[in-house]
Amino acid sequence: xxxxxxxxxxxxxxxxxxxxxxxxxxxxxxxxxxxxxxxxxxxxxxxxxxxxxxxxxxxxxxxxxxxxxxxxxxxxxxxxxxxxxxxxxxxxxxxxxxxxxxxxxxxxxxxxxxxxxxxxxxxxxxxxxxxxxxxxxxxxxxxxxxxxxxxxxxxxxxxxxxxxx
Amino acid sequence: xxxxxxxxxxxxxxxxxxxxxxxxxxxxxxxxxxxxxxxxxxxxxxxxxxxxxxxxxxxxxxxxxxxxxxxxxxxxxxxxxxxxxxxxxxxxxxxxxxxxxxxxxxxxxxxxxxxxxxxxxxxxxxxxxxxxxxxxxxxxxxxxxxxxxxxxxxxxxxxxxxxxxxxxxxxxxxxxxxxxxxxxxxxxxxxxxxxxxxxxxxxxxxxxxxxxxxxxxxxxxxxxxxxxxxxxxxxxxxxxxxxxxxxxxxxxxxxxxxxxxxxxxxxxxxxxxxxxxxxxxxxxxxxxxxxxxxxxxxxxxxxxxxxxxxxxxxxxxxxxxxxxxxxxxxxxxxxxxxxxxxxxxxxxxxxxxxxxxxx
Numbered sequence: 447x448x449x450x451x452x453x454x455x456x457x458x459x460x461x462x463x464x465x466x467x468x469x470x471x472x473x474x475x476x477x478x479x480x481x482x483x484x485x486x487x488x489x490x491x492x493x494x495x496x497x498x499x500x501x502x503x504x505x506x507x508x509x510x511x512x513x514x515x516x517x518x519x520x521x522x523x524x525x526x527x528x529x530x531x532x533x534x535x536x537x538x539x540x541x542x543x544x545x546x547x548x549x550x551x552x553x554x555x556x557x558x559x560x561x562x563x564x565x566x567x568x569x570x571x572x573x574x575x576x577x578x579x580x581x582x583x584x585x586x587x588x589x590x591x592x593x594x595x596x597x598x599x600x601x602x603x604x605x606x607x608x609x610x611x
Numbered sequence: 612x613x614x615x616x617x618x619x620x621x622x623x624x625x626x627x628x629x630x631x632x633x634x635x636x637x638x639x640x641x642x643x644x645x646x647x648x649x650x651x652x653x654x655x656x657x658x659x660x661x662x663x664x665x666x667x668x669x670x671x672x673x674x675x676x677x678x679x680x681x682x683x684x685x686x687x688x689x690x691x692x693x694x695x696x697x698x699x700x701x702x703x704x705x706x707x708x709x710x711x712x713x714x715x716x717x718x719x720x721x722x723x724x725x726x727x728x729x730x731x732x733x734x735x736x737x738x739x740x741x742x743x744x745x746x747x748x749x750x751x752x753x754x755x756x757x758x759x760x761x762x763x764x765x766x767x768x769x770x771x772x773x774x775x776x777x778x779x780x781x782x783x784x785x786x787x788x789x790x791x792x793x794x795x796x797x798x799x800x801x802x803x804x805x806x807x808x809x810x811x812x813x814x815x816x817x818x819x820x821x822x823x824x825x826x827x828x829x830x831x832x833x834x835x836x837x838x839x840x841x842x843x844x845x846x847x848x849x850x851x852x853x854x855x856x857x858x859x860x861x862x863x864x865x866x867x868x869x870x871x872x873x874x875x876x877x878x879x880x881x882x883x884x885x886x887x888x889x890x891x892x893x894x895x896x897x898x899x900x901x902x903x904x905x906x907x908x909x910x911x912x913x914x915x916x917x918x919x920x921x922x923x924x925x926x927x928x929x930x931x932x933x934x935x936x937x938x939x940x941x942x943x944x945x946x947x948x949x950x951x952x953x954x955x956x957x958x959x960x961x962x963x964x965x966x967x968x969x970x
Contacts, residue, residue, distance in 0.1 A: 450743075450745065450761075450762055450764055451743060451764075453618070453622065456621060456622075456766050457617070457618070457621065459770070460617075460621055460766075460769075460770065460773075463770065463773065463774075464773075467773075467777045471777075471781055474781075477669050481669050482668055482669065482726075482728075483668060483669075483728050484668055484669040484670045485668040485669075485670045485672065485720070485723055485728045486670065486716060486720075486732060486735070487670075487732070488732060488774060488777060488778055488781070489730065489732075489778055489781040489782075490730050490778040490779060490781055490782035490840075491730050491782060492781065492782050492784075492785025492786060492788075492789065493782070493785075493786065493789075493798075493802055494785040494786050494788060494789025494790075494791070494798075495789060495798070495801070495802075503801065503804055505804060505805060505808055506805075524811075526810075526811065531653065531656040532725060533650070533653070534810065534937055535727075535729055536722075536723075536725055536726075536727040536729065537727075538727070538810070539725075539726050539727020539728070540664075540666075540725050540726045540727050541726075542726065542727075543666040543725075543726025543727065544663070544664055544666055544725075544726050553663075554661075554663050555661070555662075555663060557661045557662070557663075558661035558662075558663040558664070561660075561661045588824055593804075593808075
């Protein structure tokens with residue numbers, strides 16, 4: 447067993463962390479603003495977003511839309527359905543990092559596009575066409591204990607895999 | 612803070628005994644092994660993902676370009692289990708504790724490189740911080756062979772309280788910046804609706820709470836959450852305040868589990884560090900007649916928790932009581948037990964206060 451640390455060393459450890467903790471938090475804030483949250487970091491989740499303004503609400507829906515070989519809408523999947531092996535706590539972040547920021551289908555190499563197609567075919571049991579990532583925002587109003595949908599707006603629709611001829 | 616006060620804060624806030632820390636060591640190692648290990652069934656899927664899915668967070672994981680093969684994950688996972696068993700048995704405890712932290716960092720670093728960081732730093736830090744408390748100084752293989760009394764250290768508990776307080780503060784501060792304290796916004800309600808309608812977290816009391824449409828309730832919850840989280844940093848300054856805020860934290864996590872279906876079990880081993888382990892050790896020594904020999908106390912304590920955790924795990928996995936995954940049966944049970952302990956300790960403290968005031 448190792449010996450205990452001296453009082454002087456322990457004090458230095460505390461002084462280090464008392465300086466380091468706020469500094470790293472500042473770095474987390476700056477890096478997080480321009481990129482994403484660094485890791486490892488001494489932070490807890492902020493859940494800072496506010497979705498409720500008076501009686502109106504905004505809810506974001508992220509979906510994977512699969513088309514048939516002839517370009518017809520076949521089915522939409524929630525991320526939890528499509529990426530079923532990814533833990534629920536991570537799937538929204540996965541979507542944000544990998545699909546939302548993708549821009550277009552060129553962002554994914556052929557191996558990744560094949561993975562998307564294989565997954566769609568596994569889930570639907572048919573040969574599929576193009577696959578899209580869809581970001582919708584639903585605007586709702588509370589009426590008593592009910593929620594009324596005022597409108598739904600598609601904010602983003604990105605092709606993530608192309609059909610193979 | 613003067614040097615004298617600074618020293619008193621570091622060295623005199625907590626006065627743990629080697630035996631008390633040892634009971635916590637056994638409890639924490641077993642809790643991690645049973646309930647908080649990374650999901651080993653996920654490693655094969657992770658290794659099979661296309662390289663495009665490798666999106667590491669800014670930090671050391673950026674040095675790696677792709678997910679490693681499955682055998683790498685299984686090797687690190689095995690090493691983590693071995694090091695945690697080392698902590699449990701108190702074998703080369705300090706090294707085992709530090710290695711546990713290192714292996715968790717590696718495994719979780721890859722798991723979080725899917726594009727989403729989960730906030731598990733407290734769990735990762737716990738063994739490394741407690742390594743310096745000499746939590747292997749009693750009821751351990753080390754103590755058995757060393758045959759020399761080691762001094763239990765209280766300062767790691769102060770450091771742990773500082774980490775918890777600071778991390779809680781970061782959560783509260785982000786909420787302030789995000790507008791949680793504005794009177795015309797109801798962030799808690801928004802998150803509830805988001806979890807309920809978008810993420811499908813519709814278990815326990817979430818359905819009932821979604822129907823609450825009293826703005827003042829949501830406003831109070833927003834303010835209470837921010838005050839609790841931001842105030843935790845101040846609470847780290849005194850042991851009593853830390854224990855009070857840890858109790859609030861248990862209540863907070865219990866309520867978010869019931870309403871948002873988010874169970875933050877990963878923090879609970881660190882919260883448990885602030886339980887009165889010295890008293891628990893004294894109680895076990897004095898009240899249980901079977902425990903006469905020193906060696907039988909950790910064995911009885913460890914066996915009890917082993918059986919309890921094994922039963923909870925078996926019920927959870929067999930899904931005989933609950934079929935839903937989030938929150939799971941083990942999360943509900945353990946957080947529920949934690950709440951009962953907090954209430955019992957609170958009643959005990961209140962009685963002490965009443966007695967003091969009367970006398």
